[in-house]
Amino acid sequence: MKFVRPKIFLVGETRAVDDGLEAYFDHVGVSGWTTDAPSDAERLCEVFGRLCYRSFEPGLNPNVTRVRQGNGPYLRHIVEVGHGSVLEHASVNFIFADVSRVFTHELVRHRAGVAISQESLRFVRLDTLTAFVPTLIQESEEGMAIFAKTLEQLEAVQRSLADAYRIEDATSFDTKKKLTSAFRRIAPDGVATTVGWSCNFRTLRHVIERRTDPAAEEEIRLVFGMVYETVRARYPNVFADYAVEMVDGLPWVKTDHGKI
Numbered sequence: 001m002k003f004v005r006p007k008i009f010l011v012g013e014t015r016a017v018d019d020g021l022e023a024y025f026d027h028v029g030v031s032g033w034t035t036d037a038p039s040d041a042e043r044l045c046e047v048f049g050r051l052c053y054r055s056f057e058p059g060l061n062p063n064v065t066r067v068r069q070g071n072g073p074y075l076r077h078i079v080e081v082g083h084g085s086v087l088e089h090a091s092v093n094f095i096f097a098d099v100s101r102v103f104t105h106e107l108v109r110h111r112a113g114v115a116i117s118q119e120s121l122r123f124v125r126l127d128t129l130t131a132f133v134p135t136l137i138q139e140s141e142e143g144m145a146i147f148a149k150t151l152e153q154l155e156a157v158q159r160s161l162a163d164a165y166r167i168e169d170a171t172s173f174d175t176k177k178k179l180t181s182a183f184r185r186i187a188p189d190g191v192a193t194t195v196g197w198s199c200n201f202r203t204l205r206h207v208i209e210r211r212t213d214p215a216a217e218e219e220i221r222l223v224f225g226m227v228y229e230t231v232r233a234r235y236p237n238v239f240a241d242y243a244v245e246m247v248d249g250l251p252w253v254k255t256d257h258g259k260i
């Protein structure tokens with residue numbers, strides 16, 4: 001039995017293909033066009049946005065006499081006018097480790113613009129139980145004792161079942177899978193596990209807004225607070241409109257341009 005805290009790993013992000021972009025800029029008549037985007041992901045969002053009106057430079061579209069210069073001002077405008085579909089062109093890939101099934105069940109409710117791969121507790125046997133301890137429990141000596149004892153007992157149950165069904169002696173993987181799946185039914189909802197979660201920027205904004213709200217559950221607020229810190233530093237122009245207010249020691253990430 002072990003107590004853990006959720007961890008986030010940013011493991012992937014959208015990358016631009018420079019040759020392809022240059023060929024497109026030649027094609028549309030703005031050879032050598034560049035921008036000051038801090039990341040490929042933000043650069044591509046800008047390109048896809050400008051493509052809509054051919055607003056790479058004044059006059060390329062005769063209807064366009066002025067264009068916003070710079071990736072920051074351009075994406076800020078996209079956010080202000082709610083042109084959120086442009087932000088669907090870039091994606092990020094996260095692994096969330098030591099997160100509970102409470103967390104993953106809440107996470108998977110967000111359906112639009114995501115891809116999910118969850119550690120299978122049919123295949124991965126629970127021999128040691130690990131869990132995040134919510135602050136409310138941590139603050140109470142009595143609560144902490146009950147929490148720890150229960151987790152220890154549930155861990156012992158997992159071991160007893162493994163012994164009773166002699167899972168170590170099973171040779172067929174199918175048998176092991178069936179037994180593992182049966183045993184997990186009495187593991188706690190708070191058992192720590194791993195989930196891979198990928199999403200586009202539009203979805204990411206929505207989920208950060210919803211899940212750092214003080215009305216959301218502590219663990220998911222904690223995780224998306226960390227996610228926000230990571231993406232705000234790496235893609236500053238996509239998240240430039242956000243402000244943070246600390247509530248209960250966790251960041252509440254707010255904007256006047258919610259759910260674009």
Ligand SMILES: Cc1cc2nc3c(=O)[nH]c(=O)nc-3n(C[C@H](O)[C@H](O)[C@H](O)COP(=O)(O)OP(=O)(O)OC[C@H]3O[C@@H](n4cnc5c(N)ncnc54)[C@H](O)[C@@H]3O)c2cc1C
Binds near residue numbers: 112
């Ligand atoms: C604080 C909090 C408390 C919650 N409590 C509960 C609860 O008690 N019980 C419960 O069941 N759930 C609860 N939820 C989950 C909530 O109801 C949503 O399921 C979850 O937040 C996913 O958000 P979403 O609906 O915006 O979907 P997302 O998949 O994140 O979609 C983003 C947006 O895309 C659009 N969209 C997505 N799918 C469709 C569709 N099929 N049709 C039309 N438009 C679509 C919607 O505009 C949606 O807002 C809670 C969520 C929060 C943040």
